[in-house]
Amino acid sequence: MITSVQNVLITETCGLPHLETKPEMPFTRNILCIGAGYVGGPTMAMIAFKCSQYKVTVVDINPERIAQWNSDDLPIYEPGLDQVVRAARGRNLFFSTEIEKGIRDSDVIFVSVNTPTKTFGAGAGMAADLQYWDKTAREIRKHSRSSKIIVEKSTLPVKTAQAMEQILTCGDNGVCFDVLSNPEFLAEGTAVQDLENPDRVLIGSSQTPQGLMARDVLVEIYANWIPRNKIITSNVWSSELSKLVANAFLAQRISSVNAISALCEKADADIQEVTRAVGMDSRVGAKFLNASVGFGGSCFKKDILNLVYICRHYDLKEVADYWEGVVKINDYQKERFILNMLQVMFNTLARKKICLFGFAFKADTGDTRESPAIRIAKRLMEEKADLVITDPKALNNAKDDLKGVDGNVSYIEDPYEAAAGSCAIALMTEWSLYKGLDYEKIFQTMAKPAFVFDGRNILDHPALFETGFNVFPIGKPPLTHF
Numbered sequence: 024m025i026t027s028v029q030n031v032l033i034t035e036t037c038g039l040p041h042l043e044t045k046p047e048m049p050f051t052r053n054i055l056c057i058g059a060g061y062v063g064g065p066t067m068a069m070i071a072f073k074c075s076q077y078k079v080t081v082v083d084i085n086p087e088r089i090a091q092w093n094s095d096d097l098p099i100y101e102p103g104l105d106q107v108v109r110a111a112r113g114r115n116l117f118f119s120t121e122i123e124k125g126i127r128d129s130d131v132i133f134v135s136v137n138t139p140t141k142t143f144g145a146g147a148g149m150a151a152d153l154q155y156w157d158k159t160a161r162e163i164r165k166h167s168r169s170s171k172i173i174v175e176k177s178t179l180p181v182k183t184a185q186a187m188e189q190i191l192t193c194g195d196n197g198v199c200f201d202v203l204s205n206p207e208f209l210a211e212g213t214a215v216q217d218l219e220n221p222d223r224v225l226i227g228s229s230q231t232p233q234g235l236m237a238r239d240v241l242v243e244i245y246a247n248w249i250p251r252n253k254i255i256t257s258n259v260w261s262s263e264l265s266k267l268v269a270n271a272f273l274a275q276r277i278s279s280v281n282a283i284s285a286l287c288e289k290a291d292a293d294i295q296e297v298t299r300a301v302g303m304d305s306r307v308g309a310k311f312l313n314a315s316v317g318f319g320g321s322c323f324k325k326d327i328l329n330l331v332y333i334c335r336h337y338d339l340k341e342v343a344d345y346w347e348g349v350v351k352i353n354d355y356q357k358e359r360f361i362l363n364m365l366q367v368m369f370n371t372l373a374r375k376k377i378c379l380f381g382f383a384f385k386a387d388t389g390d391t392r393e394s395p396a397i398r399i400a401k402r403l404m405e406e407k408a409d410l411v412i413t414d415p416k417a418l419n420n421a422k423d424d425l426k427g428v429d430g431n432v433s434y435i436e437d438p439y440e441a442a443a444g445s446c447a448i449a450l451m452t453e454w455s456l457y458k459g460l461d462y463e464k465i466f467q468t469m470a471k472p473a474f475v476f477d478g479r480n481i482l483d484h485p486a487l488f489e490t491g492f493n494v495f496p497i498g499k500p501p502l503t504h505f
């Protein structure tokens with residue numbers, strides 16, 4: 024129902040037929056995704072799963088990553104993803120390193136390459152590093168023999184789509200491109216459900232007749248499983264900015280709560296009692312108010328710094344400073360956590376065995392990008408503590424993150440074994456498995472006095488105290504035997 028209309032649309036849009044040139048092809052649309060990462064992989068798997076009439080190919084420059092996507096051991100851990108990939112792979116979902124062929128054969132290209140924060144030159148530490156995007160745009164231009172819709176899926180600073188359009192349209196082969204912005208709002212750990220049932224899908228396009236037609240093609244793709252009233256459209260720049268702002272708002276909630284957690288610890292208040300009362304105001308809402316050792320993940324810090332950079336670029340100093348405060352409080356919260364550990368453990372951590380429960384930046388993912396645990400681990404090693412790290416999914420990434428860092432660190436998957444002989448457990452990630460452990464048994468094996476620093480406030484603090492632990496939650500009075 025969609026296809027012939029869409030093909031005509033694209034033909035009209037760009038004046039070049041494409042699917043019509045391959046009438047034998049069973050698929051009604053050829054979708055390519057460049058970048059098989061945390062965003063590209065799950066998003067394309069869901070499109071293929073929901074739309075068996077489309078051929079969906081995901082390409083990457085990293086052959087190992089592609090081999091993993093083609094194996095039983097996917098490169099990322101995401102609940103439910105295995106089943107979705109297994110259902111579609113080989114049917115209409117393909118993972119490949121043949122980027123050139125992929126570009127040639129496709130009519131819609133999602134670009135989901137990484138856009139890390141720049142580490143060099145102008146804007147270092149703040150602006151997005153667009154070298155991967157730039158390179159991808161040039162490859163698309165070089166290998167395209169027919170017109171295409173390009174969908175920007177990575178988080179990019181505002182107005183990048185315009186820059187991409189400029190790179191893409193300067194070719195002399197008569198091929199034309201429409202660049203759409205379609206920011207990804209999925210959260211790791213819940214990616215599959217976020218993709219299957221998103222709060223909204225946002226599509227930004229230029230407001231020209233051609234841009235609007237390209238937009239409608241993408242709307243039709245999502246409309247295969249998402250109600251139309253959840254598919255919203257805007258101009259390209261609003262769409263790009265919305266992604267940064269959504270993440271800035273979410274991160275701001277956590278920094279706000281974490282800032283108040285510091286006050287609660289001084290004022291003998293309980294942050295969970297405060298957030299319960301505040302969150303019941305329907306204007307505020309109850310979600311995303313969990314005090315923690317700090318937020319992590321590949322998006323929050325990067326997107327806020329991007330926003331700050333853009334504001335500085337436009338001479339909006341006060342606005343830039345305001346948002347930068349969200350990142351500063353996050354750093355402060357991590358440092359506060361370490362200084363508290365140091366102080367209550369008698370001002371020395373040297374040669375004390377400390378066990379980190381969890382290393383991933385949140386539960387249900389093996390991802391450790393910007394995980395607060397990285398900073399905590401490095402600071403503990405600076406204090407010459409002997410570290411033991413346990414995590415059900417993130418130990419390989421943890422090893423990479425701490426490679427070359429001076430100090431003693433070991434990695435043990437079994438939490439009981441990991442905690443044995445430790446002076447303290449510092450809980451970094453809210454894996455539910457840590458709630459169900461036998462802490463009586465763990466206490467017996469630990470050095471005394473034994474401490475628990477609950478960086479996520481998920482454990483049963485009174486029960487731990489009864490067992491004999493000295494318990495230090497976030498934003499509430501400690502329970503100590505001293």
Ligand code: UDX
Nearest residue numbers: 207208209210211311312313315318319320322384385
């Ligand atoms: C985020 C956005 O939620 C998502 O919409 C966007 O597409 C990508 O960035 P993600 O980074 O995967 O997703 O995870 P998220 O659930 O937002 O958590 C980010 C960090 O905040 C984690 O470290 C998490 O533990 C922390 N967090 C979250 C808190 O400390 N407290 C909370 O109440 C919620």
Ligand code: ADP
Nearest residue numbers: 058059060061062063083084085136137155159
């Ligand atoms: P994200 O969280 O945004 O998905 P990832 O780092 O997980 O980021 O994934 C980005 C992927 O893009 C990586 O697998 C990387 O190898 C791939 N990539 C980067 N540049 C290119 C390129 N020019 N062509 C193909 N793939 C690329």
